[in-house]
Amino acid sequence: MTEDARTAGLRARVAALMSQAKSDLAQLVSFRSVADPRQFPPEECDLAAQWVADAFAAAGLTKIGLHETQDGSTAVVASRQAPEGAPTVLLYCHYDVQPPMDEGAWRTPPWELTERDGRWYGRGSADCKGNIVMHLTALRALPDLPVGVTLVAEGSEEQGSGGLERFVEANPDLLRADAIVIGDCGNFAAGVPTLTETLRGNVNVVVTIETLAGPLHSGMFGGPAPDALAALIQVLASLRDERGNTTIAGVPGDQVWPGVQYPSEQFHADAAVLRGVELTGDGTVADMLWARPALTVLGIDAPPVVGSAAAVPSIARARLNLRIPPGTDPAQAYRALVAHLDAHTPWHAEVTIELEGMGAPFRSRTGGPAHVAMEAALSTSYGRPATTQGQGGSIPLCNVFAATYPDAEIMLLGVEEPKCLIHAPNESVDPKEIEHMALAEALFLATYAG
Incomplete structure (x- = not known):
């Protein structure tokens, strides 16, 4: 099979899986999985964790475990062993979400996936349940995996309580991998394939x-x-x-940020800055946001x-x-x-x-075989060259992964582009981002071993 034919086949399979992806996301969004028992029943996180475990088992990962971490949350670990001589890829995501904040500010029910103007609305639809569905759809499109895959889904990322960080340090062999895909970021803009290189x-x-x-x-x-x-x-x-x-x-x-710039007009729109209100700081938007x-x-x-x-x-x-x-x-x-x-x-x-x-801040290494394969996969999926950006947020787990697995390539990507409004009322996801990112991940898994 030629490369073009393989890509076309994967593209068609991912497209055919999008109705199931919507059903998956609707079920995930319905779980009120805020990892704070003062606000929501812990049973909601338990239900989400079990759903993730069952879904990835059905998608072909054969070794499934629910592991209690130091902060009381549950980490879902599912894996499928690599063929002889092939590398292993770790896929990260988290199933806990932020609270909905002011429910009166939502235009749609926060715990019910609702389609509106071509986007899917609901708490966690992008951060990070949309990325769970991205991983799941990629695996479903590629049942014959040429690489080993381990999935880890965290249960307390939004609370920053460090349960998974301590779990990784205590169980280094369980999640050891050659490449780590952090599915908790997103593109510079919808339709612009992007790898995040730095985190504050x-x-x-x-x-x-x-x-x-x-x-x-x-x-x-x-x-x-x-x-x-x-x-x-x-x-x-x-x-x-x-x-x-x-x-x-x-x-x-x-x-000063040396890479791709963030036009102030676009930031005004993305951040919904009120008309006439000035942006803050003496640097460019990219300087202020990433550097x-x-x-x-x-x-x-x-x-x-x-x-x-x-x-x-x-x-x-x-x-x-x-x-x-x-x-x-x-x-x-x-x-x-x-x-x-x-x-x-x-x-x-x-x-x-x-x-x-x-x-601590984080900066990923670039230029290795996993990065090269992922950049090519993103470019192929979107039909345009991939770019890079920084991110103003923090993911402390990245530094734990880097310290525990110093030879692994860590890549940050996902479905969370600026219009998603993560952590705010009216969070949403563009289903085309799920489709394109799932295809990119499937292409990466298909080509990385070669």
């Missing part, structure tokens, strides 16, 4: 400022009484300059507007997320952030800083 690391802290033994009447005491919320606002304002650049001494903030640090205030504990009293707040708290680019050490970034918060807290207020977690 992160430092998460909670900062608490206290000034008084308790709230005080704002008329009787306001003025000289130190306002904890005002102190917190002053501290948070110091983390960015007037242009919006993150400014923390000891965390470099002037790096420089970014401090985000994730949440604030303060008196709510409804029900608030005429009182000077005595305590205020904020949760901060600092994203750091490759080349920045997370421990150093944490020390720099603590020093900055201490130095900018006014009035000698009491400040407490709690470290919630940190992860």
Whole structure:
């Protein structure tokens, strides 16, 4: 069979599997698999894990296991041994999802896959259940595997609790592979085949400022009484300059992204920036997103507007997320952030800083046989050359894989292009992205061994 005929056959098989892919995704989206028992019953994650195990067993993986990890979540591991002398490919995904946030902001039911304007809507439809379906469809299209395949589906990725990271370190032989495909990223834009080369690391802290033994009447005491919320606002304002650049001494903030650029007009549209509102930072969009640090205030504990009293707040708290680019050490970034918060807290207020977690940035190696085969597969599937990008998010597991399997090539890809609105209300996926990415993965699995 010629290469063209093989490609045409795979393309036809993937296309024929798309109705099943939609049914698969509808079932997966129906599981409210948020890995936080304070919000959703843990049974929902159990149901999702069992569904994944059963689906990949039916797709031809022969050794199936459900493994409890250190954080209490379940990792699904399914594998099929490589033929003699052939390499093994590890396929990664996660079945847990973010909570739906404000369900009233959804235009469709978050736990019911709904087709609208050619896209499929639902929580997890892209991140990362769409990538589960991508892996599944690729395997179904290629029943005679010329390589070994191991599938690992994580159950607590969105909570960042590190269960799978510790599991990999404790069980290195179970997931050992020559190439690792991280199905938790996506294309620069729909229809543009893209490999992600870099990930930012992160430092998460909670900062608490206290000034008084308790709230005080704002008329009787306001003025000289130190306002904890005002102190917190002053501290948070110091983390960015007037242009919006993150400014923390000891965390470099002037790096330049050397690769593909992200047009500001496209970013305006992708991020749904309100008309007339300026983008922040002095660099290009690619610089700010992939090469420089970014401090985000994730949440604030303060008196709510409804029900608030005429009182000077005595305590205020904020949760901060600092994203750091490759080349920045997370421990150093944490020390720099603590020093900055201490130095900018006014009035000698009491400040407490709690470290919630940190992860190192990641940069993938390029040029190896797996990368060459995957770039060719992506280009063939989409009919245009593949490109590369950075990603502003963090996947700490990539560094664990790199340390545990130093000879393995790690590639990041998936169905999560910008219009998917992952982590936000109205998450969706373009079914053409599932189809093209499944075909690319099938082509890669078919050609990598050669």
